[in-house]
Amino acid sequence: MTTRVAVFGNGSWGTAFAMVLADAGCEVSLWGRRAALADAINSSRTNPDYLPGVALPAGITATADAARAAEGADFAVLCIPSQTLRENLVGWTGLLPAQSVIVSLMKGVELGTAKRMSEVVAEVAKVPEERVAVLSGPNLSKEIAARHPAAAVVACRDEDAAVRFQAACHTPYFRPYTTTDVVGVELGGAVKNVIALAVGIANGMGLGDNTKASLITRGLAETTRLGLAMGADPHTFAGLAGMGDLVATCSSPLSRNNTFGMNLGRGMTLQEAVAATKQTAEGVKSCESVLDLATRHGVEMPITETVVSIVHEGKPPLVAVKELMSRSAKPER
Ligand SMILES: NC(=O)c1ccc[n+]([C@@H]2O[C@H](COP(=O)([O-])OP(=O)(O)OC[C@H]3O[C@@H](n4cnc5c(N)ncnc54)[C@H](O)[C@@H]3O)[C@@H](O)[C@H]2O)c1
Numbered sequence: 001m002t003t004r005v006a007v008f009g010n011g012s013w014g015t016a017f018a019m020v021l022a023d024a025g026c027e028v029s030l031w032g033r034r035a036a037l038a039d040a041i042n043s044s045r046t047n048p049d050y051l052p053g054v055a056l057p058a059g060i061t062a063t064a065d066a067a068r069a070a071e072g073a074d075f076a077v078l079c080i081p082s083q084t085l086r087e088n089l090v091g092w093t094g095l096l097p098a099q100s101v102i103v104s105l106m107k108g109v110e111l112g113t114a115k116r117m118s119e120v121v122a123e124v125a126k127v128p129e130e131r132v133a134v135l136s137g138p139n140l141s142k143e144i145a146a147r148h149p150a151a152a153v154v155a156c157r158d159e160d161a162a163v164r165f166q167a168a169c170h171t172p173y174f175r176p177y178t179t180t181d182v183v184g185v186e187l188g189g190a191v192k193n194v195i196a197l198a199v200g201i202a203n204g205m206g207l208g209d210n211t212k213a214s215l216i217t218r219g220l221a222e223t224t225r226l227g228l229a230m231g232a233d234p235h236t237f238a239g240l241a242g243m244g245d246l247v248a249t250c251s252s253p254l255s256r257n258n259t260f261g262m263n264l265g266r267g268m269t270l271q272e273a274v275a276a277t278k279q280t281a282e283g284v285k286s287c288e289s290v291l292d293l294a295t296r297h298g299v300e301m302p303i304t305e306t307v308v309s310i311v312h313e314g315k316p317p318l319v320a321v322k323e324l325m326s327r328s329a330k331p332e333r
């Protein structure tokens with residue numbers, strides 16, 4: 001029987017991932033809030049706003065009707081900005097079939113509650129954690145839409161559910177692995193956006209590859225520290241959702257977080273950088289909720305703290321870098 005998937009969010013990643021699912025043989029319903037864009041997708045067989053020029057496979061049908069998208073879905077894939085999940089999900093939960101697995105593609109932490117996306121899903125949709133999965137990894141949407149080979153991780157407390165979703169999105173160019181470490185996979189995805197902002201800022205300031213490598217390495221150290229405090233498996237951070245995504249995002253000009261940081265490092269104000277960004281740069285908001293999470297768990301995250309001070313407190317990058325470098329000397333851990 002054909003697997004039916006509802007993808008909620010027709011932005012760049014929702015659309016590129018819908019292509020993966022359709023290429024893997026699924027019947028995909030792609031929801032977006034604007035009827036005009038859904039119509040344009042169906043008539044032009046492209047997504048002119050988010051993936052212009054990319055031909056969409058026949059297995060994708062766009063709609064602005066959430067009930068229609070959810071009908072008979074084996075999987076509901078969520079791909080909207082993290083801070084808008086709660087308000088949207090309230091309207092969708094009654095529409096989803098009782099046994100469908102809900103999969104988050106989002107890489108953020110909720111402001112105010114410091115909850116991971118899968119926690120928000122379980123709470124709002126009132127489903128057990130075994131029915132909530134997460135997919136993450138080095139997956140820049142434009143490269144996936146070009147069908148360049150890439151890998152990812154599907155995390156779910158219920159290993160069978162992870163394996164079923166793995167099969168639903170496995171193609172010759174997209175290789176998903178499975179794990180039960182939901183916490184580690186979600187933290188890897190959310191914190192790498194914050195570190196990508198830091199690397200972007202450094203690049204924008206004209207700093208070099210040593211700085212970039214130091215930020216990536218120490219960024220991974222602080223992500224792992226938080227993960228350990230939250231019960232994650234430390235091996236996850238050496239994997240696709242940890243090191244893999246960190247390297248891709250911190251190296252690529254396609255990354256919105258990296259580019260946002262670069263604009264700040266070149267001297268733009270927060271307002272100017274926001275105005276220059278067309279799509280979602282999750283780290284801009286999630287740096288604060290990640291720091292909140294770290295504080296709640298008594299974990300030190302100096303790079304994240306520095307990013308918050310530059311992005312939200314207006315600290316000049318040069319001053320922030322000096323402060324970061326003048327912290328007391330310590331062993332490498
Ligand atoms: N783009 C990527 O390469 C990529 C890869 C992996 C994960 N992600 C993650 O996927 C998530 C979505 O990112 P994206 O790249 O698709 O973003 P995007 O900016 O390209 O698209 C966002 C989508 O959400 C919709 N949206 C915005 N505000 C909304 C609201 N209030 N209610 C409902 N819909 C709303 C937009 O209309 C659009 O369809 C983020 O958490 C991001 O970190 C992105």
Ligand SMILES: O=P(O)(O)OC[C@H](O)CO
Pocket residue numbers: 107137138139140141193196245248249254255256257258280281282
């Ligand atoms: O464009 P970014 O910075 O949101 O990064 C996109 C993906 O998360 C890379 O895996």
